[in-house]
Amino acid sequence: MVSTVNSASRPGYGQLLRTPRALSFVLPGFAARQPFAMLTMSIVLLVQHTTGSFGTAGAVAAVAGVSMALFAPQNGKLADRFGQSAVLVPGVLVNAASVIALAALALADAPLWALFAAAVPVGISVPQVGPMVRARWAAVLDKPEQQPLTQTAAAFESVTDELTFVVGPVLATALCTWVHPGAGLATQAVLTLAGGLLFAAQRDTQPKPHGALAGHARAEHVSAFSIAGVRVLAVALLGIGSVFGGMQVALTAFAEEAGQPGVNGLLYGIFAGGNMLAGIACGAIAWKVGPRRRLLVGYTVLALAASTLWTVHSVALFAVVGLLMGMSIAPALITGFTLVEALVPATARTEAFTLLTGAVALGQAAAVTLAGRLADAHGASAGFLVPMAGTVLALLTLVALRSRLVPASKGRTVARGVGHRVPVAVD
Structure with missing residues (x-):
C-alpha cells in the first residue's frame, strides 16, 4: 500500500524543529534522557569492579531494568492522567537519591541482596523522558495538516535516542575507567536531577491530563496494553532490548579478552552511531511502503545481523559489524513507534x-543477566548469542501476529486528538 506521504510533501527535520514551541521541550528533553543511556553501563562497570564478576554485575543491572520495565507503563499512565510534571518531579528526586545509594553500597562491598534491594528503586524511578517527549510531539502535531510530520518526529526521536546512546556509554566508560569506578553513577544522578527538573518546568507543551480534556473527562480510558498491536510491538522491542543489553555486557567482556578494556565504550558508540545515521536516513526518505511492512523487513535484517555477532573475534572487524548492526536497528525501532x-x-x-520503552528495558535486563553469565562461563562470543536469540524469537512473533498491527477501525483511521480523524497507512 502506498503511503499517504509522498516525496513532494515529505517534511524535513528543519521544518519539524520550526514547529511552534518544539525547541522548548526538545532541548531540555535531550539533556534529561542522557542519564538513562549511562545507567546500565555505569552499574555493570562499577559492580564488576567491586565483585570481579560480569554475571553479578549483569544481575544487579537486570534488577534495575526489570523494575523499570514493570513500573514504566504505570509511570506513563499516571503522566497521562495527572500530567507529566506531576510525575516527573518526584521521580527525578527519588532516582538521584537511589542511584547514589546504590553506588555507595557497591563501593562498601555490601552483600548482593543489598545491591539488589538498592537497584529496585533505581529502576522504578527512572524518568521516562523519551516517551514523554514523544507524547509532546503527538500533542503539538495534533492537526490534520501536520500529519506528514509525525513520521519525521518518530525518526527524529530515534536519532535523538541513539545520539544519547552514542554519548552515554562512552561517557560512562570514560568516567568509570579513568576517573573512579563510581563516577558514572554519580554523574548519572546529577544529570538526572538537573535535566529532569528543567524538562518538567516546560509545562506549556505537555499533553493535557485526562481531566483537562474537553469531552474526555468522563470518557472510558482504554489501557494501551489492552490493544493487541501494542502487545506485539512490545515483543518486538523486547528483542531490540536484548540487543542493547547483550551488546553492553558482551562488548565489555570482548574488550577485556582483546586486552583493550577501555575500547568497549568506543565500540558501543560505533554501534549506536550506526543506529543514529540510519535513523537520520529513515526520517529523510519519502517512504512508499507503510510502516507495518517496513517493520517486518527491517526486523528481518536486524535478526540476520545479530546472528553474526558471535563469530567476530577482532576489534577492527567488530567495529564494522557493529556499525552495520546499529544501522539495522533504526528502521525497526522508528516504525514500531510510528x-x-x-x-x-x-x-x-x-x-x-512507556510500555514500549519498558519492553526495551525488560529485554535489556534479561539480556544483561544472561549474557553476563554466558560471558563468565564461556567467553564473550557466548554472550553475543543472546541478541541473536532475542531478535530471532521476536521476528517469529512479528511474522505470526502481523495482522494485529492494523488499526481496529474499518476505515483505517485513527483518532488524532479531539474531534477529528485522519487516514493512516499501515501496510
Missing part, C-alpha cells in the same frame, strides 16, 4: 510509549 500513532488513542499515548 505504528503507535495508528493503534493507540491520544489519552493512552504516553502509557503506550
